Amino acid sequence: DTAVSQTPKYLVTQMGNDKSIKCEQNLGHDTMYWYKQDSKKFLKIMFSYNNKELIINETVPNRFSPKSPDKAHLNLHINSLELGDSAVYFCASSQDRGSGNTIYFGEGSWLTVV
Amino acid sequence: AQSVTQLDSQVPVFEEAPVELRCNYSSSVSVYLFWYVQYPNQGLQLLLKYLSGSTLVKGINGFEAEFNKSQTSFHLRKPSVHISDTAEYFCAVSSILTGGGNKLTFGTGTQLKVEL
Numbered sequence: 055d056t057a058v059s060q061t062p063k064y065l066v067t068q069m070g071n072d073k074s075i076k077c078e079q080n081l082g083h084d085t086m087y088w089y090k091q092d093s094k095k096f097l098k099i100m101f102s103y104n105n106k107e108l109i110i111n112e113t114v115p116n117r118f119s120p121k122s123p124d125k126a127h128l129n130l131h132i133n134s135l136e137l138g139d140s141a142v143y144f145c146a147s148s149q150d151r152g153s154g155n156t157i158y159f160g161e162g163s164w165l166t167v168v
Numbered sequence: 169a170q171s172v173t174q175l176d177s178q179v180p181v182f183e184e185a186p187v188e189l190r191c192n193y194s195s196s197v198s199v200y201l202f203w204y205v206q207y208p209n210q211g212l213q214l215l216l217k218y219l220s221g222s223t224l225v226k227g228i229n230g231f232e233a234e235f236n237k238s239q240t241s242f243h244l245r246k247p248s249v250h251i252s253d254t255a256e257y258f259c260a261v262s263s264i265l266t267g268g269g270n271k272l273t274f275g276t277g278t279q280l281k282v283e284l
Contacts, residue, residue, distance in 0.1 A: 058211075085269030095256060097212075097274040104268030144211060150268045154200045154219040157262075157272055159212040 057081050058160035060145045066166045067135060075130045075163045077145030084150035085109075086128035087157065088120060091142040100143075103128050104150060132165075140167045170195045170261045174275035182283055183251055189244040189278045191233075191259030200262040201242045202272065203233055207255045215257075218242060229253070254282045 060077040067073050079086060088100040102109040106122040117133045132139060145160040171194045181187045193201060200219055204212040216227025223235040233244045242259060256279050260272040 085265075087269070089272075095206075095277050097258065097272075097277075099271050102265055102269050102271065104265075107267070109265050109267040109269060110271070148269055154217065154262065155270055156202075156214050156217065157270070158214075159204075161211040162209075164209075 056161075058145055058147055058158050060143075060160040060163050062163060063161060064164045064166075066168060069135055069137060069167055071135050072131070072133045073135060073165070074132070075143055075145070075165075077128050077130070077160060079126055079145075079147040079158070081147055081158060083147040083158075084125060085148050086122065086125075087146040087148075088128065088130050089144040089146060089159070091144060091162070093141070097144070101128075101130075135167045137167050140165055170197075170263055170273050172259050172261050172273055172275035174259055174278050176278050177276065178279045178281065180281045180283060181249055184248050186247050187245065187249050187253075187280065189257050189259075189280065191242045191244065191275060193240055193242060193259075193261050195240075195261055195263075197263070199235075199237075200270075201233075201235065202260045202262060203227065203231070203242075203244050204258045204260060205229075205255050206258065206277075212258065215244070249280070249282050251282050251284065253280060255280060 058079045085104045101120045103122045122128045142162045148157045149155045173192045202217045203215040218235045259275040
């Protein structure tokens with residue numbers, strides 16, 4: 055069983071389009087995240103949700119809107135896609151409390167904007 | 169603010185040779201350190217983590233890391249690498265988030281390339 059699963063894995067789309075990436079975790083975790091990996095492989099957190107509530111938004115443009123219908127799901131919707139949005143987007147999850155808790159990552163969604 | 173520095177962007181090594189991937193951190197609070205591995209076109213997998221206690225941490229696939237507070241380092245080592253260890257390795261420091269969960273701040277990664 056895949057612990058953190060996200061779809062689609064690959065997505066090629068034109069500038070200006072709107073797209074969504076879905077994420078589900080079956081680990082029973084309270085907290086879910088979106089991380090972005092740029093073309094230089096640098097990883098940075100975008101959002102964190104705890105029990106369906108937004109915890110942090112790391113200066114991500116308003117075009118990115120995460121939605122958490124329940125604790126097990128955190129979807130990422132992107133409006134008006136730009137070339138610079140091309141990246142790998144990772145969904146992740148962890149238990150609620152403790153800096154030492156392991157964050158489990160999905161397989162990634164490779165987004166290419168043309 | 170916490171930060172992580174991985175000085176080596178690429179480390180080439182021959183199979184069965186030992187390897188060390190360097191990681192230095194900066195943190196003003198208690199430190200929780202992680203190493204993740206990313207194989208080509210895949211997600212991140214936890215190799216090992218340091219929370220407290222013994223400074224030598226053993227992880228999966230024969231990797232280990234040593235926490236050195238005085239040198240603010242958390243270097244990753246393997247005594248004998250295999251071709252399948254070719255991957256990108258990320259060092260990260262964790263900080264707790266008010267409201268729940270924790271945040272990983274990553275280094276820029278080190279590409280380990282194992283050659284025959």
